[in-house]
Amino acid sequence: MAQLSDTWTITIANQGSGRFSVDAQRPLLDTLEEHGVDLPYGCRYGGCITCAAKLTAGxxxxxxxxxxxxxxxxxxxxxxxxxxxxxxxxxxxGVDSHDKLYRNPFLDPLEPHELKPDIATPIGES
Ligand code: FES
Known part of the structure; x- marks a missing residue:
């Protein structure tokens, strides 16, 4: 059975590093900012990719x-x-973590399995 917790410990491995206890119910951008971590962001609703970070554990x-x-x-x-x-x-x-985020689509196009699930399968097929 999965462990339930109100808080989790987040370790930032780059940009000076740090360990922070954060609320499990709130977005990491909000809680890490409250701890003083300087993070890039744009839309704040999951649509623009500006705030992307690389999860290396957890x-x-x-x-x-x-x-x-x-x-x-x-x-x-x-x-x-x-x-x-x-x-x-x-x-x-931060942008230091974006080394694998962007790829040239002409030199290295996405394979069907690399697309988003909702656009990888034509409507009516599953
Ligand atoms: S700020 Fe997170 S996806 Fe836009």
Whole structure:
């Protein structure tokens, strides 16, 4: 049975590092900002990818996000404005963590399995 917790410990592995106790019910962007972590952001609703960070350990719930494709998720990316921790986590944050976030679509196009699930399968097929 999964452990339930009100708080989780978030370790920032880059940008000077740090460990912070955060509310499990709130987006990581909000709680880390309250701890003084300087993070990039744009829309704050999971649509623009600006706040993407690389999750190197742990797990989050980011079901609300619409910005990331499956390749980016497989490379560990989470969008902090909607991601809520479901365990202790280690993150690399900011543009320093974006080395695998963007790919040239002409040189390295997405394969069907790397698309978002809702657009990877034509309507009527499942
Ligand atoms: S700020 Fe736009 S996806 Fe997080």
């Amino acid at each position: 797990a989050v719930d980011q079901a609300e996000q619409v910005a990331l494709n499956n390749r980016q998720i497989a490379n560990g990316y989470v969008v902090l404005c909607v991601a809520r921790p479901t365990s202790d986590c280690t993150l690399e944050v």
